[in-house]
Amino acid sequence: MNNSWHPDCFCCDICQAVLADVGFVKNAGRHLCRPCHNREKARGLGKYICQKCHAIIEEQTLIFKNDPYHPDHFNCNNCGKELTADARELKGELFCLPCHDKMGVPICGACRRPIEGRVVNAMGKQWHVEVCECFSPGWILFFVSALNKAWCVTCFSCSTCNTKLTLKDKFVEIDLKPMCKDCYEHLPEELKRRLARRERDAKDHLNLQVTKK
Structure with a gap:
């Protein structure tokens, strides 16, 4: 960059973190810390940033607690197998798909999420009770048809x-x-x-x- 800097003045052009001890990357004429560089690059590529290693997720993304991650940062809470993007979350823990399926956890016919509490059986499927205000025992009073499925009006x-x-x-x-x-x-x-x-x-x-x- 052909310039001299006081160590405390040489900062990331985005987050202002001091770069003297952590290194930097040139990006469109700017000097950026690596996390900011990765975020800028990911934004341009339309990709996610892993919330654990802060690197760009080039391939499959695992969404856990609404944040994106590389799947291989996690292991199945049951068998210990390294996870893929097919992993499932249950009670705040992650499981590989085979282990999750063996647990026999019912899946809500509307939101497709696991049902951890009470279950309503109707129309040949199982449903969350808590999210379906229109349910009375054994009956669905109102539903809408969309995306080739029947939806409880509260779950839609x-x-x-x-x-x-x-x-x-x-x-x-x-x-x-x-x-x-x-x-x-x-x-x-x-x-x-x-x-x-x-x-x-x-x-x-x-x-x-x-x-x-």
């Missing part, structure tokens, strides 16, 4: 922010779950492009199947 909500939705609201399908328009707009641009591409591919496949018939 954004899978990210839990805002209640109606069929009049704008929402998108992410992994067979509804996401409100506001949450979708806050997704990384690269992720939105991948989702749009996946939706186009699915429609092309469906059109191909119809043509073959």
Whole structure:
């Protein structure tokens, strides 16, 4: 950089952390600490930053307690196996998919999350009691049909922010779950492009199947 600095003056251009002892990375003419450099790079690539090692998550992401991580930072709480992005959270602990399935934990037919307490059985499925205000024993009084599924009106909500939705609201399908328009707009641009591409591919496949018939 062809300049001389007092050690205490040589700081990250974003967070102002002193760089003399930790090193720096040049980024678009700026000197940045590595965490800030990784965040800037991840933002440009539309990727997540691991909340444990603070490096960019290049491939699969494990979401644990609403934060993104590299899956291999964790091990199954039951068998000790290194986890993948298919891991499941139960009572604040992470389990590999085979161990989770062996536990026989019922899955709510609306939100697809494990049911840890009381269970309501209706329409051939199991449901959370606490989140379904419209349930009386054995009956569903109101439901909506969306994404090729029947939803309790109380459970039909954004899978990210839990805002209640109606069929009049704008929402998108992410992994067979509804996401409100506001949450979708806050997704990384690269992720939105991948989702749009996946939706186009699915429609092309469906059109191909119809043509073959």
